[in-house]
């Protein structure tokens with residue numbers, strides 16, 4: 001299906017987009033063929049506007065434009081799960097993709113290599129904010145696939161409670177990040193909300209008397225008052241290099257988007273030992289695995305034990321739609337096997353108009369919060385593995401992610417199925 005005379009199509013569509021951008025009136029006197037092209041593209045433009053409006057209304061995080069062997073489809077990622085939003089007529093695909101690429105300032109003639117772009121959609125009403133999207137293209141077997149990621153503004157006054165931390169956990173986190181120096185790590189897989197947690201920590205620390213910096217790949221949200229640096233591996237600006245440069249700029253608090261190599265890890269640990277508060281994320285399943293991972297990639301156990309103050313792990317669980325959630329009919333045996341009281345009512349997803357038939361609306365974080373005690377410090381120095389560290393943490397009352405998730409089942413926030421799926425360690 002790559003045999004469509006693309007340049008011709010794209011040029012026509014480009015003209016139509018330009019025309020639409022100038023209020024629907026072509027600047028030059030339109031030729032007959034341009035007028036015809038415009039008529040062809042108007043439905044694609046309308047589909048584009050409606051799709052992005054739908055994505056915003058349903059609070060989708062990503063929008064996938066996928067060519068298929070026959071036709072194409074648009075899917076929205078809502079609360080971490082993809083849902084098909086439309087399967088529009090085949091002839092609208094190319095004008096649709098061209099419209100996105102033009103607005104994202106991507107080369108419309110280049111469809112053989114992956115491209116990146118960014119687009120901003122003007123507010124749809126007086127009270128509406130502008131919508132920003134990061135756009136990526138990928139040449140697939142059946143044509144170009146686009147993914148549009150919605151770049152959301154940080155929710156105003158984002159609190160530790162809004163992240164889903166319970167009161168005791170909030171106190172532990174607040175105390176750890178109040179410290180003038182040390183390392184605090186948020187762990188979890190991709191898409192578990194780690195970055196939002198770090199942003200929330202930064203926001204709490206943000207004031208005129210502190211120099212806050214971040215190194216990210218890339219910065220997801222722009223934060224007022226924080227010096228954010230984007231890593232550019234291609235240009236040679238790696239995490240470690242950016243971090244070293246930033247440490248020469250007299251920082252108080254440093255956020256590192258992710259620790260994934262020995263050099264970054266060592267610089268982070270050293271910075272945390274020399275008067276800086278360092279916040280970062282790490283890809284591990286749970287909090288006890290973090291120390292072992294850092295030692296594995298080459299950090300000195302003694303230095304790590306000295307620097308580390310707090311490790312948290314997190315997942316996101318979907319919240320049951322409160323309009324339609326229904327009492328769950330799980331058997332007493334199932335409940336007991338999951339560690340729940342057989343007599344306690346729990347809820348399951350159903351689906352209604354308010355939640356577009358999904359049964360869930362929005363997500364909340366569940367957290368394992370492990371402050372580094374003296375006993376844990378000793379275990380780290382002794383190079384003990386994750387299992388030994390976990391045993392000590394449990395003795396000190398650190399709840400597992402599964403336990404935190406079950407707490408959200410008990411209070412009716414989520415379903416048992418969702419809680420088990422979210423905490424099913426790979």
Ligand SMILES: [Zn+2]
Pocket residue numbers: 321322323324325350351352353354355356357359360
């Ligand atoms: Zn519902």
